[in-house]
Amino acid sequence: MNIVQPSTPPLSPELVARFRRIVGDKYAMTDAADIAPYLTEERDLFHGRSPLVLRPGSTAEVSAICKLATKHKIALVPQGGNTGLVGGQTPHNGEVVVSMRRMDKIRDIDPASNTMTCEAGVVLQVAQQRAAEVDRLFPLSLGAEGSCTIGGNLSTNAGGTTALAYGVAREMALGVEVVLADGRILNSLSKLKKDNTGYDLRNLFIGAEGTLGIITAATLKLFPKPRAVETAFVGLKSPADALKLLTISQNEAAGSLTSFELLSELAVDFSVRHGIDIRDPLAAKHPWYVLMELSSSRDDARAALESILAQGLEQGIVDDAVIAANLGQRQAFWKLRDEMSAAQKPEGGSIKHDISVPVAAVPDFIAEADAAVVKLLPGSRPVPFGHLGDGNIHYNVSQRPGDNAADFLARWHEVNAVVFQIVMRMGGSISAEHGIGVLKRDELPEVKDKVAIELMRDIKAMLDPLGIMNPGKVL
């Protein structure tokens, strides 16, 4: 996908040299081969172009870059691990890329206060590991955790599989350090859980996808490390039954219920068929599955999980279930889940949605969307799966086997329109956790409150009057 935008003026050699001096020769790249990895992303959906990739090593360098960019009206695209799914991190129109990966220091870790201050380029998995080393949990967890960065996680307000218990990325940040478009440095780093001194600025930048400033560091919440984690794979008849099981689980386990994933039969089939070394943990097939996990600081997780499943069986909600007997089995359950996106590729074209609706509306949403999509494209195969506990479903649709993939993908926006109409009627969101980027930018004004769009434009104009921060994204 090439995104056409108002053309960025070419960079003069003098300006390139001035940017280069800020970060040092080694960290300013102009060579096509060096730059290439920053221009594309894993799914090969977006292709950008850029004359210059800068890799600053400090907040002061980021500030100097922004000052110079403001002076000469040079557009910047901040980039973390380059794992975003909506094209937000791609320089679609020749912008300068500011890669944050070199800023990878953990500035402070304070287990007694349950906080950790990370620079933007810290890889999520590294943050998780560092927390574990001091006997704490940093709970954010998602498929890309081996390469995505804290800065990207916050800029896109990442969700993932633990949001049910711990919230989304926004809720894990106590404070942020941000470089504004004009180079000013906002220092709102804070270890405080309670601080009512003025307006909340942190949440303006979290989830803004780099369009209002560049997050350079953040103070993150840590949590007690669970002593016991118990995971079950459950077969059942319908999303409605899964919803009943969710309610039983929350009543029984409350905050100990850390994941509750709904998986359609086809999503499981695809994983088993195309993943390496993946098998269905249950003996027979079921129309729907739930992958659920309880985490506890005490030794009661197993008893709670057994009690939940017993109630489910008794009430005819659960048809079959298996509890992971050891870490290997637990990892196998999650591997089946984690392979779901990749396993759709060999099945041909896949049209993706990342929607949320009120939790109680998920069963109706799936039924209505299935009917509407199959009516629009007979033979197409909905493959819904996702975070039922958050009302967040990755409502993906695979093509009819044998059809031409390009023809199918050409209907992307038509399918979107049908699905989004149902989402909006139910008070839902067209982007639950992946953001807007360029992929959904043009749909945003249609689904968002008019006054909200006006305020977003005002905020953008206030913080980035020249429009140099990740232009063409979100708005």
Place this chain on the structure above:
Amino acid sequence: MNIVQPSTPPLSPELVARFRRIVGDKYAMTDAADIAPYLTEERDLFHGRSPLVLRPGSTAEVSAICKLATKHKIALVPQGGNTGLVGGQTPHNGEVVVSMRRMDKIRDIDPASNTMTCEAGVVLQVAQQRAAEVDRLFPLSLGAEGSCTIGGNLSTNAGGTTALAYGVAREMALGVEVVLADGRILNSLSKLKKDNTGYDLRNLFIGAEGTLGIITAATLKLFPKPRAVETAFVGLKSPADALKLLTISQNEAAGSLTSFELLSELAVDFSVRHGIDIRDPLAAKHPWYVLMELSSSRDDARAALESILAQGLEQGIVDDAVIAANLGQRQAFWKLRDEMSAAQKPEGGSIKHDISVPVAAVPDFIAEADAAVVKLLPGSRPVPFGHLGDGNIHYNVSQRPGDNAADFLARWHEVNAVVFQIVMRMGGSISAEHGIGVLKRDELPEVKDKVAIELMRDIKAMLDPLGIMNPGKVL
């Protein structure tokens, strides 16, 4: 305290009549006796004046009020339950009061999605009760819950005794409806836990103390109702030991630890001495106390609490402890805690602080503040108590017995300065949960990041260019 500000122009009778027509005769008050309750607050610290109190019954009426106010540059002060502690809800300079208490409908309650949509005037206790009726918990809890309102709770980002487990008010709101200064209605009500479609606007208005718009409704998170609540009253030697007990408790109980309050001996003494029917639950006196509570959806809270206290005794951290044997005892423990503010009154003048520091820094903070305050005012008596789990201490100082109260209170800002200096050195906040209002407005620029203040001013100018929304508060 009378706050002098640029004078508000007097309202013409025609304008009063036009405001009156919006809400109806019955709900527009100009009579001094009718207006009086809206001008003062419980502690009698602030006295305002106003020509007109409006009590709108709908969002449309609030919008019409704001439109008319914008047209004629009339300043407005939104007011909820009038329980704020920093003068934010008081019309210090003849502004029109917009009392939100009539907007008290619960628009929707959805236990399956764990959400509840309340209008701004719903009293906190009513919201708690309605949640309980559908077998859910709305966890926000604070001293004023019988009269404070959801709109005020969100506008001040209230904290309270359950923030340790459930977060502050900000974290309990999924969406808000706000009337802007010019009368536009922002509809960001949402039942969604995950929604990444654009900038986060909700958090701009939450905690803004009515200076950016009037919150008219909010969608709130509900939680599973705990089946078991266990409460202990603990005697120990020092804040450092209390901090060790907190760490043990979090490791053992994680999210089930719903309250962890640190109480100084003098705070307990005052409560016992001046409260009605209050006694110290422990046989002997201790230099410090902890009131802690565990809430669980299963029957394990008692065992967890006993295990925590056993570890504390074994490690020499806990000197004595008693677990409430029944609801009556539990309520008695909390009554002792809840009376602490009121019990300082009979002891003469009291200079108050509502500070937070990183949790690990609380023991040092108390030691340093005690030394500095007693050095400044020999014989004065620090009475610290508060939410250790959040690093939030109500660091109050009572006068030396027998001294003149007015002379003591005249040193208010001097004492503040000494305490705030220690707070700032430790990376803390001068207002953890009460807000800025007028009480701390003049200190804010001294303690806040310079760029943060600049952005706050820009946001204020963007959303309220005429300066009619709660003028003179916060900024």
